[in-house]
Amino acid sequence: MNDVPLDITKYGNRSYVRAVLGTQFEDMPDYVGYLERAGEKIPETAAARGTHQPDGRPLAYKYYLDPKYVPEEVEKIWKKSWQVACRGEDIPNVGDRVAYDVGPLSFLIVRATETTFKAFWNSCRHRARRLCGDEPESGDVIQCPFHAWSYSLDGKLSWVPRQEEFPNLAAGVGLRPVLCDSWGGNVFINPDLNAAPLADALGIMPQHFLDCPQEDRYTAIRIKKKVRINWKSGLEAFLEGYHVLTTHPSGMPIFGSTYTQTDCWDDGTAAVSRLITPALVPDGWVKDEVSPRLALELFCNTYGLPAPPEGRGETVADARDYAAVKTAERYFEATGVDFRDRSISYLVDMHQWFSFPAFFPWWGEGLPWWYNFTPIDNSPDECIMEIRLLQPNPVEGAPPPVARTVWIDFDEKGRDYPETGQVGYIMDEDMENMEEVHRGMKATDPLVARPILATHQEIRIKHFHEAYIRAMGIKD
Ligand code: FES
Numbered sequence: 001m002n003d004v005p006l007d008i009t010k011y012g013n014r015s016y017v018r019a020v021l022g023t024q025f026e027d028m029p030d031y032v033g034y035l036e037r038a039g040e041k042i043p044e045t046a047a048a049r050g051t052h053q054p055d056g057r058p059l060a061y062k063y064y065l066d067p068k069y070v071p072e073e074v075e076k077i078w079k080k081s082w083q084v085a086c087r088g089e090d091i092p093n094v095g096d097r098v099a100y101d102v103g104p105l106s107f108l109i110v111r112a113t114e115t116t117f118k119a120f121w122n123s124c125r126h127r128a129r130r131l132c133g134d135e136p137e138s139g140d141v142i143q144c145p146f147h148a149w150s151y152s153l154d155g156k157l158s159w160v161p162r163q164e165e166f167p168n169l170a171a172g173v174g175l176r177p178v179l180c181d182s183w184g185g186n187v188f189i190n191p192d193l194n195a196a197p198l199a200d201a202l203g204i205m206p207q208h209f210l211d212c213p214q215e216d217r218y219t220a221i222r223i224k225k226k227v228r229i230n231w232k233s234g235l236e237a238f239l240e241g242y243h244v245l246t247t248h249p250s251g252m253p254i255f256g257s258t259y260t261q262t263d264c265w266d267d268g269t270a271a272v273s274r275l276i277t278p279a280l281v282p283d284g285w286v287k288d289e290v291s292p293r294l295a296l297e298l299f300c301n302t303y304g305l306p307a308p309p310e311g312r313g314e315t316v317a318d319a320r321d322y323a324a325v326k327t328a329e330r331y332f333e334a335t336g337v338d339f340r341d342r343s344i345s346y347l348v349d350m351h352q353w354f355s356f357p358a359f360f361p362w363w364g365e366g367l368p369w370w371y372n373f374t375p376i377d378n379s380p381d382e383c384i385m386e387i388r389l390l391q392p393n394p395v396e397g398a399p400p401p402v403a404r405t406v407w408i409d410f411d412e413k414g415r416d417y418p419e420t421g422q423v424g425y426i427m428d429e430d431m432e433n434m435e436e437v438h439r440g441m442k443a444t445d446p447l448v449a450r451p452i453l454a455t456h457q458e459i460r461i462k463h464f465h466e467a468y469i470r471a472m473g474i475k476d
């Protein structure tokens with residue numbers, strides 16, 4: 001399948017870049033199908049298959065390019081949706097606060113009590129100065145840096161210098177609230193005060209995370225990457241594994257993207273989907289060239305697990321078993337958290353969830369990531385991808401403080417910031433296509449300015465389009 005001699009000693013080798021032109025598969029099982037054939041126990045969450053079939057109307061490129069749709073998105077999506085604004089550990093103490101910016105909007109999220117959060121439009125009632133800046137702030141008074149109007153943590157105006165100058169100040173003037181709630185340690189806001197509860201927007205997802213509580217985790221790595229792409233095509237690049245063949249060839253020996261399973265759920269309100277890709281299963285494109293033993297060696301090297309002894313990893317089943325056991329042992333030794341009775345799937349595979357409009361929580365320990373996408377100002381051409389690595393809180397003692405945010409500017413790369421580790425490296429691979437996708441959309445013949453989407457591998461993009469079209473009330 002590949003003429004390039006194999007020389008894979010570490011993650012990052014790109015010699016798998018070409019499958020033989022014209023190659024097709026005759027019988028490609030999906031994730032559950034693969035595990036069934038291998039006789040492995042299927043975790044309940046993976047066995048519960050999606051119930052929604054999107055209608056498949058692809059979204060026209062004009063919605064990614066034309067600035068006239070940006071204000072409409074602000075009104076119909078960002079002012080109407082539950083959206084993740086931060087993590088609880090970002091504001092660990094009462095009075096801690098951060099800004100959450102989405103498009104031209106900005107909100108202030110504050111820990112109002114030990115266990116509750118509040119959120120407000122991030123704008124002073126005097127002359128509108130943005131109250132919370134780009135860096136986290138703290139203290140029991142929210143004081144505007146312009147003229148010192150001061151607010152308590154529940155948003156009430158508590159002090160106006162020279163109050164006699166404001167004889168007509170109405171009683172009850174204060175910060176304007178938005179809805180705020182949390183799930184799994186994630187703090188969500190919704191500017192629509194009449195919105196249905198957060199639980200309605202998350203749909204079936206929280207049920208699947210009951211055995212992987214996101215509130216028991218802390219942010220070990222945090223990246224905000226600015227990208228010249230519309231926020232929608234940015235996130236769409238993460239809704240499928242079809243791009244692995246050419247975008248992440250270096251991952252193919254250890255992740256079986258061709259076996260990726262996709263599932264969608266939709267009850268008319270919550271649009272939720274999931275992708276599962278197995279680890280330690282060489283990708284269909286390289287399965288004839290990469291033995292389970294080699295996949296295991298690469299996996300252990302990539303994840304810093306002890307190298308497998310002679311005789312281990314001769315079969316996929318044994319390779320997965322070895323990697324899972326060592327992963328659980330490593331967590332136990334490092335944190336005291338005991339995952340030793342968890343399924344192999346929980347410990348090593350990729351289980352990535354998506355909740356409309358732009359939030360990606362991950363289930364399990366295989367890749368415990370967290371993504372979120374937000375547009376920048378009123379530009380259809382720029383967005384921020386936020387990436388976190390969430391690690392389980394140690395059993396003893398306080399979790400480590402939240403990682404400093406690594407800002408990566410438009411023309412910078414993750415690999416310029418060694419603290420981002422492999423997350424930064426993989427992000428770079430994904431980003432390589434982004435700007436060219438955006439330029440390519442502009443270069444499309446207007447007569448065919450919509451994507452052609454795969455039945456299964458890109459079904460989550462179809463679902464995202466359906467949810468977007470619904471939210472925007474699009475007719476064409
Ligand atoms: S704008 Fe905030 S005190 Fe004047």
Ligand SMILES: [Fe+2]
Pocket residue numbers: 237238243247248430
């Ligand atoms: Fe990717």
